[in-house]
Amino acid sequence: MSQITEEISVAGPDLDPETWVDRYGDYLYRFAVSHIEDRSVAEDLVQETFLAALRGRKKFRGRSTVKTWLSAILKHKIVDYLRKKYREQVTTDTDTITETVDGFFHKNGSWKIRPGEWNLDPSKIYEQREFMDTLFKCLAELPDRQSKAFMLREMEGYSTKEICNALEVSPTNSWVMLYRARMFLRRCLELFWFNKTKEENS
Amino acid sequence: MSHWMFNCKEVSRRVSESMDRNLPLYQRMLIWMHLLMCKYCTRFRRQVRILRDHCRSHRLDENSPDPDVTLSSDACGRIREALKSSSP
Numbered sequence: 621m622s623q624i625t626e627e628i629s630v631a632g633p634d635l636d637p638e639t640w641v642d643r644y645g646d647y648l649y650r651f652a653v654s655h656i657e658d659r660s661v662a663e664d665l666v667q668e669t670f671l672a673a674l675r676g677r678k679k680f681r682g683r684s685t686v687k688t689w690l691s692a693i694l695k696h697k698i699v700d701y702l703r704k705k706y707r708e709q710v711t712t713d714t715d716t717i718t719e720t721v722d723g724f725f726h727k728n729g730s731w732k733i734r735p736g737e738w739n740l741d742p743s744k745i746y747e748q749r750e751f752m753d754t755l756f757k758c759l760a761e762l763p764d765r766q767s768k769a770f771m772l773r774e775m776e777g778y779s780t781k782e783i784c785n786a787l788e789v790s791p792t793n794s795w796v797m798l799y800r801a802r803m804f805l806r807r808c809l810e811l812f813w814f815n816k817t818k819e820e821n822s
Numbered sequence: 823m824s825h826w827m828f829n830c831k832e833v834s835r836r837v838s839e840s841m842d843r844n845l846p847l848y849q850r851m852l853i854w855m856h857l858l859m860c861k862y863c864t865r866f867r868r869q870v871r872i873l874r875d876h877c878r879s880h881r882l883d884e885n886s887p888d889p890d891v892t893l894s895s896d897a898c899g900r901i902r903e904a905l906k907s908s909s910p
Contacts, residue, residue, distance in 0.1 A: 637905045645901065646892045653891050663897045667904055674908055721831075729829025735865040738872070751876065773842065774877040780842055791843075799838040802870045809873070 635686060637674050644687060648694050655698050655756055665701060669694040692776050699767055702760035721803050735806065738814050751813055758808035762801055769794060770801040828852045833863045838870060 648669060652662035672693050673680075680689055724733045759767045765787055772778040772786060783794045828836065833856045836849055845853075857864050893901075 637909060638902075640905070641893075641898050641901050645898060649893045649897075650889075650891045663893065663901075666893065666897075667901045670901060670905055671908055674905060724834075725831040729831040731830050731862045734862045735869060737865070738869055740872075755873075755877075774874050777878065795839045795842055798842055799835050802838050802873065803834070805873060806866070806869050810869075 635677060635680065637670065637677075640670055640673070640686075640690070644690055647687070648690060651691065651694060652698065655753060656701065661701065665694065665697045668697055672697070695771060695775060696768070699756060699759050699771065700764075702756060703764070703767075705760075721800055724803060724807075733807070736810050736814070738810065740814070751809075754809060754813040755805065758805050758812070761808065762804055765789075766797050766801040766804075769797040770805065773798055828856050830856075830860060830863050833857070833860070834866050837863070837867045841870065841874065 645666065648666045649662060652665045653659060656662045656665065669690060673690055676693075680686070684692075724731065726732045759770065762770070769783055769787060769789075772783050778786065780791050780794055783789070784791055787794070787797075789797070833853055836845060836853055839845065840850070840853070857867065
């Protein structure tokens with residue numbers, strides 16, 4: 621029995637690529653469609669997800685379920701796709717957020733661009749697909765490594781050590797990357813989701 | 823504001839950092855003192871936590887309300903073929 625086949629038999633049929641399309645194809649496709657309007661692109665992203673999983677299968681340590689693992693790969697694929705798409709456009713909405721972290725503050729360290737009020741109904745926000753859509757679009761505007769660090773930390777729950785290993789950065793660098801990502805995403809969501817919601821409700 | 827206190831920029835950075843590691847007690851005290859006086863930093867802290875809570879509670883199933891959305895048989899066949907030809 622080859623090593624790969626042996627690993628598969630230990631991990632169970634879930635790690636057998638032949639079963640992936642039947643088991644997870646529709647599930648991943650629905651998620652892709654909920655963020656990507658073009659269904660042929662969504663199909664391609666699902667295919668790319670499976671191929672990336674096939675290549676990285678040996679690294680799968682059973683830390684999560686195969687379903688969660690495939691989902692995580694797909695999320696990164698979606699953000700990569702959106703990043704390319706928005707960068708190809710001459711201007712984008714989020715181009716209006718030009719502030720670096722320094723730009724958010726006065727020289728004395730007080731807020732120049734103050735965090736606005738988020739009037740949200742906590743029970744409602746979790747139902748809003750638009751919120752995640754906006755978040756994905758904002759993520760796509762971040763530098764690649766910042767968005768990866770954010771997704772690994774906040775969506776996959778990686779520890780600092782795991783992020784450092786995945787991105788080959790020091791702990792201090794990872795905290796700086798996450799800080800920059802949070803500053804940008806907070807502002808981006810405020811401008812393009814909370815303000816929009818406010819306008820719709822007024 | 824006294825020089826031994828954190829300003830908003832420092833507080834926002836440490837609030838973010840506190841979400842990724844345990845800060846020393848004196849830093850937590852300084853943040854806490856600042857937050858008592860600063861509604862914008864309090865807002866910032868609340869909002870980045872909302873962002874985290876939302877990301878972590880996000881489940882694919884919640885975003886897939888339409889069970890009728892399925893891969894076409896053509897797409898399934900194409901993906902199977904791609905997997906097959908890429909398999910070692």
